[in-house]
Amino acid sequence: TVNGEEIKAAEYYKRMEWFRPEPQSALINMPVGFQVLRQMISERMIVQLAKSKGVAPTAPQIEARLAALYQENPNLKAQLAQAGRSEDDIRADLRNQEAQFNLLTAGITITDLEVEKHYKENPSEFKEPAKYKLRVVAVGDDAGEKSVDAALKAGKSFADVARQYSLDVTTKARGGEYGVVPETALSDESRKAVAITPVGSTTAWVRGPKNPVGEQSNARIKFLVEVITPAKNIALDAPMKSRLRRRLMLDKGTIRNKTSVGKDLEAATQAAKVTIAEPQFQQLYSQLLDRVRKAQG
Template sequence: MVACRAEMKVFRVFNRLLFFSILLAMLLSGCREEGPGRSPVLLRVDGREVTLARFNRSFERTLPGEEQLSPEQRRTLRRSYLGQVVDRELALAEADRLNVVVTPSEVEQALEETTSDYTPQEFERLLREQDLSRDDWRRRLAEGMRIEKVIALAAYSGVRVSESEVAAYYKKHRDQFKRPQQVRARQLVVAERETGERLLGRLRQGEDFADLARRYSLSPDGEQGGDLGWFARGQMPPEFDAVVFKLAVGRISDLVKSPYGYHLFLVEERRPAKKLKLEEAAPEIRKELQREAEQRAYQAWLVNLRKRAEIEVNLDLLNETDGD
């Protein structure tokens, strides 16, 4: 999906904010470390403590910003979130027991990857809005990486998908592997018709489509030369389908208007409709079966951790503060 420059800026910032909030929700620790006795302990898991203040700060970040919740809805969400916190603390306690660590270089590499889509100014602004320092963020990132490591080591290490399982899935779900006709296309999007007509003239004179898309397209895929990848009918807006599925390979479309601007398309390849053979469908099947097996293994691992862990929850304290 594409949009004008202003819409794309909002879209990108929204996704960054979404990623930021998800990671913050996953990594519970408070905005600042608390001094002794400043807040009562709500939860203990194998010696790890979570204070009420830390829990409340983290919980508030998970709530929709503009939606008004009833007291009962808020209470239900709080109980659900408490379960997530327990699971997180169980994982960290197990990481402690197994001496799972992340190195400073691993943390720095992950920090670079998670902030690569931000300008320094954007990232600093987001930190300020969340009342976080870079050290806070780095500590939470390291904690999340420890959780990922211990899950991979203790829960996923024995998960394997056999060839017979792949074959059995294919046999049972043959209809899922009827692939429709697909095209691989590029697009170039501009805000004004005049600009589009001018660029269309340059393309017809032999200039490279990908190069012009990188330089002028308002769509995020412009960074990849306008490459939309492979898609079938119905996966893109109807204005796209009406053009690209009729366009000959190697031909450039006329200017196409949509709610997002003015588009030019280039179809690079076509795939006819076909039924995938087992060997063609196997990578997709194996990936799905691996995901399902890992999810089952993770849940079984958590159940086992809960059985042997010492978990204390001050429900009276939680009930007293439900209206806060």
């Protein structure tokens, strides 16, 4: 329990099913069950703090956010079902998110004029990138390039060439089918090559992307451009205006309120009465609070 508010076993075990530890978390070496419980305790603390400050999320606020999520992603319900999650699970997530939002944006107002001004002054933020439907063939050396070019010149389809010569195991069996990708998902060299290639044509050979440590891949890649969807401006309609207003509120609220909210939450955490049925977890939680107290001097 957290200040008398119970975390039920069913809720805990359901969270365990989809919980993914954060690699950079300070708790990463602790039992996963404790990491889950610590997260749930923190969420309870945030909602309780919002309630104590008079900014607890309301049911209409949560339903409005849920409706906005459905509008942004019409496939959300199917995705939830596939993941074994329900609308009530999402409402619980939104309750925690909106409590944080309300705490950070307390006293913050963003007018329609401020929203419209930001939209007009930052056009690059509101542009949907060009998208390309591509096929790809990847080889490892000059001989591979020559074999692919010769086969294409002889009239062989790009799909058959990819099946025969490509070293990309992900796309090879599908005839090099790469799918529809935004230009922002391509490497600089690939993006430049695709951008100057007409529909139905193949790009020049480009080098594969660099790995995380900056080493250049030895792969040589050629794309077939099947469909181009041009970049377009995103209109400032009602949903976009709502999303932009929230973002601007958070930007301003983070500057003004983040430090004070953090202090209030830490004080509430230290003062809270938390009872955990599992003795090992109770001990770990107490030790965690002690470390925080010592760190704060």
